[in-house]
Amino acid sequence: MVAGSGAVRVAVLGCGVVGTEVVRLLTQQGADLAARAGAPLELVGIAVRDVAAPRDQVVDRALLTSDAESLVDGADVVVEVMGGIEPARGLILRALRGGASVVTANKELLGKDGPTLYAAADEAGVDLYFEAAVAGAIPIVRPVRESLAGDRVTRVLGIVNGTTNYVLDQMTSGGLELGEALAQAQELGFAEADPTADVEGHDAAAKAAILASLAFHTRVSVAQVHREGIMAVTADDIARATATGHVVKLLALAERSGDGVVVRVHPALVPQEHPLASVRGSFNAVFVQAEAAGELMFYGRGAGGVPTASAVLGDVVTVARHKVNGGKGPIESRYAQLPARPVSDAVTRYQVVLRVEDRPGVLAQVWQAVAERGVSIETISQSRAEDDGEYADLQMVTHAATDAALSSTVSDMSELSVVVDVLSVLRVEGV
């Protein structure tokens, strides 16, 4: 339980790309976070190696300290976003043993030595959460360990490394050799200057170990993961895959095998109609097969400071809530009451098909009638109506506007003397 003021004291270890975004969200969304956690989250300090180094202006320099140990000792919740094995490991163990809950995004550490950390959390009776360590912003830990707790997972297939997925994607769409695609990815910032951790599958193997541990409620370390990177994949491999209706993906697989589990990372051919095949560019996805639930897939941004910070903050709210009230009740029990607005307020786009008289100037007349109502048209095309030489069909898609404006525009168009019929009105979404 949280003492004194009732605020939950949050310490952040590390202030790189992810740490800065965590600090930003803690600062800017304080009211929402407090409502969801059940108490204010007070940022008590940020441990960094060099307090004098330049920082984003969102970081209050007065909170910077190089004394990570003292910071940990005074916190209720410790957020570890420094990465690497040490000093992260020692600080996390110190926090757990001191009774603080820990949120970490450190896949390398969890892949290598997760079991020690899980055991320490268990022993101390505190939380260790690590949503951001598996697939960035994609919520996968709660679904697998809680939502599927009444089911039996049989297999997990994941695309968990955005760099290699981007490189393989470029090879596929551009017919490039691996070296060329990798160089391009490095230029665009999608691959590191030293891409070894990605292209040799080390990053994916660490995540595979964590995923396997979650899915099978067992302990797998990265040393037990069979690992092959993408360096041997050729443009010919890709071309043959395309020719036979497949795509090449670097997969992380964990599956039951007899009384044990096999965990492996390697390039594989995936049929084009499989949901994983359409996971493009730097996106990640995890495909889960369970006995009762069947096939599930979770898709989203697997990396990047801002998406990763979202996953970290979700964990911070959960563990803070446990500190505040022992975890009772669902997070959303503190409801806002936002007004429900009518559909007329929704901003959308319409595709409208009109049957019109087939004579010169009709298209211009319709266009002008629409423009007069403040609605603009993105595309319009005309085709001869099938049944009758007298008529033509106009198919148009509008730019975004309120449903009210679009709907009244359609109504007005239907009354134009040149408009014979409104054949179809459908909203366009997802653009």
Add this chain to the structure above:
Amino acid sequence: MVAGSGAVRVAVLGCGVVGTEVVRLLTQQGADLAARAGAPLELVGIAVRDVAAPRDQVVDRALLTSDAESLVDGADVVVEVMGGIEPARGLILRALRGGASVVTANKELLGKDGPTLYAAADEAGVDLYFEAAVAGAIPIVRPVRESLAGDRVTRVLGIVNGTTNYVLDQMTSGGLELGEALAQAQELGFAEADPTADVEGHDAAAKAAILASLAFHTRVSVAQVHREGIMAVTADDIARATATGHVVKLLALAERSGDGVVVRVHPALVPQEHPLASVRGSFNAVFVQAEAAGELMFYGRGAGGVPTASAVLGDVVTVARHKVNGGKGPIESRYAQLPARPVSDAVTRYQVVLRVEDRPGVLAQVWQAVAERGVSIETISQSRAEDDGEYADLQMVTHAATDAALSSTVSDMSELSVVVDVLSVLRVEGV
């Protein structure tokens, strides 16, 4: 906290398709469930209207009762899978007020009167969980309300009704009119004899209300959802959508609008490259946009007794765990220790490309060499090697076998005198 024996007493209300599967999982996976919940889950009774009606043999008839109220009064956890408004509503309120936690799959009730139930759970300090009520087996409640608790959801787009998705899919692939596709779906059991709740969008609207409540931490009832069904969608609409690179989907949308939210259900054009466009047949998916996390998608079986039961049981484990130890610590803290097996034990398929001498009988010789090692070939094709008239390339895909068997077969093939080179070896997954 749970008294006496330490077992968590679970009552099931309703024994239809979902109820029967819940009983089956509770019975057959007792040991796993107990390990994850922290105490045995004891099925204390199943409330049904007619105790004499025929039942699946997994249902112990001695547990059947028509006295739902007494059953509820003696339970720690009540699982409501009867559906409909009453008596479900009264029994859930009775359970909550009596201190039991409730798990429900009742989207109709939650869509209509969720706020009353949430408030009752809050007041009693017990859990009300409803993962199965939103998108069947797809874990969406925990990800949205917990994983994204540190983020701001801006928009939710869902395909949450499998019947209408199947019908629209059939219209698209078969060029059918809606009436024909619907009749076909009814014949195949994908649509009810009375399909009103699906095709008029009532089912999707109830789920949209629950999704909006979760995503925006506010209270939305189905009466506030703008609803249009699919009955007006024509084969012409579908053909035009295809021609312009779109698919027609029945979408449930919830989004911020000024200081409020707009929630709507209607058919919409979705670009073919959008992740929702590839959600086929009776599958469901929910696409979430959040400020920090970016785009996320959750995909899986949205209906069916077995998948829905998986979601129900996940909730049962969570609420039982809260009863046992106040919810402290993650579910997976009780680890099994399954042995990690080597990749040689993995069952997979290989695609192998060999460069061979281009003369009669070579293909047969390779085929036989493979068969002798107990591996069978699914497809094999031969093409003239690009550079040289002397050689041909054999591309083959094996049937499933252990990685050890496949790997040694490749090694043996490489030593055949007719084999000049092994050009490529890739595993095939996801089939």
